[in-house]
Amino acid sequence: MGKTALLFPGQGSQQVGMGKDFFDQVPISKEIFQKANERLDFDLTSIIFNGPQEELTLTYNAQxxxxxxxxxxxxxxxxxxVVFDYVAGHSLGEYTAxxxxNVMTVEDAVYxxxxxGELMEKAVPAGEGSMAAVLGMVxxxxxxxxxxxxxxxxxxQLANLNCPGQIVISGTKEGVQRAGELAKEKGAKRVIPLEVSGPFHSELMKPAASELSKVLDEVTIQDASVPVIANVTAAPVQNKDEIKSLLIEQLYSPxxxxxxxxxxIQAGVTTFIEIGAGKVLTGLVKKVDRSVKTYNIFDLSSLEAVVHDIKEV
Structure with missing residues (x-):
């Protein structure tokens, strides 16, 4: 029997109203939202459920x-x-993974x-860095x-190696613009500027990384109960010290x-379940290998449908 991996989305998937039916109808889910409000000492759920979208999209709120x-x-x-064998998340989503x-409590992870998000915003003044998706290039x-x-x-530099033919570049505004122009000259199908506030996953984030190390010192990090596929290495990790070091590297690495x-997939995963807003990650999985099964859980009805399907198997 094939293995199952849970996937958690990153920045860009946020939508006003996400998770509201879980808050309203699932007491254990409502507790998670309340714990986040308490740890951050402000009403995060109000921004999630009511927006506006511009406020929700700010890096330090979206994350x-x-x-x-x-x-x-x-x-x-x-x-x-539901039994799962691996977890992985895209950028910010790695923290949810x-x-x-069981590496961090939800309260500590939210903090x-x-x-x-604040450190990423501060690392490079607004307008000086950018990111762009390059489609159709090796x-x-x-x-x-x-x-x-x-x-x-x-x-x-390369920031997100998402799937065949979709790579995000990140860096100074001028660097990203020039690289995009040259990529088009050399045959890239499209170059799409991303609406982000900074050059994430580039060397320009190194000042934020040293500060993030101090933040991680404030929370308890434990060994992982299941293997986490790290963004930096694309390999499984469970040791708490290695996890911490990889989280710091992740800020400025692809x-x-x-x-x-x-x-x-090589380790035997045949089913991927994306948990959270949007369907970005399952879309990328399908572009890597169409033969695997993918599911999305974003509301109560999708949760029930996925559980029913998996239990039937």
């Missing part, structure tokens, strides 16, 4: 909001005793990602382009999502 919502849905799923693997070719532009004095998915 704890997505984590809280996914963790609340995960708690509801746990009641059905760590909550699912860390709120601080992480990784090696794009990497050569980013190295060429960086060597010319404007930093840009998210190796395609490799992570391949690594889980």
């Amino acid at each position: 704890p909001a997505l984590l809280t919502t996914s963790a609340a849905i995960f708690e509801a799923l746990k009641q059905y005793e 760590l909550v699912a693997a 860390v990602v709120r601080k992480r 990784q090696e070719e794009l990497e050569n382009i980013t190295k060429q532009i960086s060597n010319e004095g404007t930093l840009v 998210v190796r999502w395609e490799e992570s998915v391949r690594s889980m």
